[in-house]
Amino acid sequence: MALIVQKYGGSSVGDAEKIKHVAKRVIATQKAGNKVVVVVSAMGDTTDELLDLANQVTDNPSPRELDMLLTSGERISMALLSLAINSLGAKSRSFTGSQAGIITDEVHGNARIAEVTPGRIQEALDEGDIAIVAGFQGFNRESKDITTLGRGGSDTTAVALAAALNADLCEIYSDVDGVYTADPRQIPSARKLDSIDVESMLELAAAGAKILHIRAVEFARRHGVDLRVRSTFSEDPGTIVFATNNGEHMEESVVSGVATDKGQSKILIEGIPDQPGKAAEVFTLVAEAGANIDMIVQNTATGVDVEAKISDISFTLPKGDRAKVMAALEAAQGSIGFKNVEFDDEIGKLSVVGAGMRTHSGVSATLFGALAKAGINIEMISTSEIRISVVTDINQVDDAARAVHSAFELDSDIEATVYAGTGR
Ligand code: ASP
Ligand code: MG
Numbered sequence: 001m002a003l004i005v006q007k008y009g010g011s012s013v014g015d016a017e018k019i020k021h022v023a024k025r026v027i028a029t030q031k032a033g034n035k036v037v038v039v040v041s042a043m044g045d046t047t048d049e050l051l052d053l054a055n056q057v058t059d060n061p062s063p064r065e066l067d068m069l070l071t072s073g074e075r076i077s078m079a080l081l082s083l084a085i086n087s088l089g090a091k092s093r094s095f096t097g098s099q100a101g102i103i104t105d106e107v108h109g110n111a112r113i114a115e116v117t118p119g120r121i122q123e124a125l126d127e128g129d130i131a132i133v134a135g136f137q138g139f140n141r142e143s144k145d146i147t148t149l150g151r152g153g154s155d156t157t158a159v160a161l162a163a164a165l166n167a168d169l170c171e172i173y174s175d176v177d178g179v180y181t182a183d184p185r186q187i188p189s190a191r192k193l194d195s196i197d198v199e200s201m202l203e204l205a206a207a208g209a210k211i212l213h214i215r216a217v218e219f220a221r222r223h224g225v226d227l228r229v230r231s232t233f234s235e236d237p238g239t240i241v242f243a244t245n246n247g248e249h250m251e252e253s254v255v256s257g258v259a260t261d262k263g264q265s266k267i268l269i270e271g272i273p274d275q276p277g278k279a280a281e282v283f284t285l286v287a288e289a290g291a292n293i294d295m296i297v298q299n300t301a302t303g304v305d306v307e308a309k310i311s312d313i314s315f316t317l318p319k320g321d322r323a324k325v326m327a328a329l330e331a332a333q334g335s336i337g338f339k340n341v342e343f344d345d346e347i348g349k350l351s352v353v354g355a356g357m358r359t360h361s362g363v364s365a366t367l368f369g370a371l372a373k374a375g376i377n378i379e380m381i382s383t384s385e386i387r388i389s390v391v392t393d394i395n396q397v398d399d400a401a402r403a404v405h406s407a408f409e410l411d412s413d414i415e416a417t418v419y420a421g422t423g424r
Helices: 016-031 046-057 063-088 119-126 152-163 196-207 214-223 278-288 320-332 365-375 395-405
Strands: 002-008 034-040 091-095 102-104 113-116 130-134 137-139 145-148 171-172 195-197 227-231 239-242 257-261 264-272 296-300 308-318 340-344 348-352 380-384 387-393
Touching: 002 016, 002 348, 016 034, 016 063, 016 137, 034 063, 034 119, 034 296, 046 063, 063 091, 063 137, 063 296, 091 119, 102 152, 102 227, 113 152, 113 278, 119 130, 119 296, 119 365, 130 152, 145 264, 145 278, 152 214, 195 196, 196 214, 196 239, 196 257, 196 348, 214 227, 214 380, 278 308, 296 380, 308 320, 320 340, 348 395, 365 387, 365 395, 387 395
Parallel strands: 002 034, 002 171, 034 130, 091 130, 102 137, 171 227, 195 239
Antiparallel strands: 102 113, 137 145, 227 239, 257 348, 264 308, 264 340, 296 308, 348 387, 380 387
């Protein structure tokens, strides 16, 4: 008997009919001879609606109360799904994150899982029940408070439970048939991948691909959990994300996919003294502000005498962190001794990812050739072993993605199906 963890996203449980449909799928999985644990997200756009509500009653919601509020979304779907399953004659029980043993640190809004103690889930399974778990939430032992794992965190709940229960498979159900070479909402000619290695999936998620929560992919890699990403609304087998050596035989693609991210800002610090320790001063400050930076470029300041020994540093960071980092830098202008600092929110990041880049040459030439042909100006470039990212104007990044997707011959003849969801 296999143990399968299934996670259903918000658009899969968006209304009563969809919940009944999921109930049937879950029961069919159990009837096929499996033990089943189901993790659910909040219905449709519930989480965003709850956030909107909070912002209507206060400008400055307390993180603790926000977590209390947002976790209610997942509790609604877990109870409704359990009711639907019971009414179809199968046995199920629902559990909150804390009842399921998801123990986290105390960081409200972005807690990390510290431990998983799924005793009650195991018990329910042993008694032949289907266990339904509210995604995206946990419990901190010290504060005795409820926490959330960050937006999109139900994927992480599912992977963590799969690892702790030593599940045979972790299936992530959404409104598209799997992992595509690009977001099919943006590029309808995107092609579905049959499989992808977990490293490439991690880079794609970090580059802005929304199909999987980045921390879920990290968890899968660390604990060796293979994932199957598939649609609730079709029988397509989806995409396997190999985190174990079950994927060893598979051939590495030079480029697995293209991702874009419009959620970044760029900060440019001009006229920094070109001497040891200055970059450390800047980035210590940025770290203390709690920002997670991505690309960094340093170059000799333009238009000045080389002998003057000053340089410019620019870097990208999430838009939401931009204001506090700008404030911190402005406050330290005198002590660091730079001339000017400015920001640009109108940037887009485009990344191409593929494990085969390690051994293939010519990827950069194809990428930059395609961008040149499309007349797109590049503001920044960064690379890893298996990724190349560029920053462009925000209004050009979609065109850039399409041009690059075609240049790497990733286009499919059949249009990708998006079954549901607003993509919000
Ligand atoms: N409902 C939460 C969100 O919308 C968690 C999730 O969907 O995974 O972010
Ligand atoms: Mg959601």
